[in-house]
Amino acid sequence: MPCYSIRTISVEFKVSNIDLLKKAIEKIEGTYLGNNEEFLNFRTNDGRYVNINFKKETISSLNFTEKGLATFSNSIKRAYSEVVIDEVAKKNRWILQKLNKDHYNLQRF
DSSP: OOSOOOOOEEEEOOOSOHHHHHHHHHHTTOEEEEEOSSEEEEEOTTSOEEEEETTTTEEEESSSOHHHHHHHHHHHHHHHHHHHHHHHHHHHTEEEEEEETTEEEEEEO
């Protein structure tokens, strides 16, 4: 019997635009390592490696607990949402105001 174990934890993760996801990863100070049609790999600012599988729509890592990965996944989702809102505002020439942590105001010119 081995004296160690490796646990891989995964959480459901859906994304529609990989370029915006890359911006979100940079926003949370992660380092993008590479991707293909099925996977995107990056490293967090504290050195943990994370993999996102687009076909299975999951995010997984060997370096997080299940609760830790769920919390980290939520932070990526929030950053992704912020990037999407910002891109929509730029595309439509709207003024984006951040009211507080989770509330934004979009105003037309």
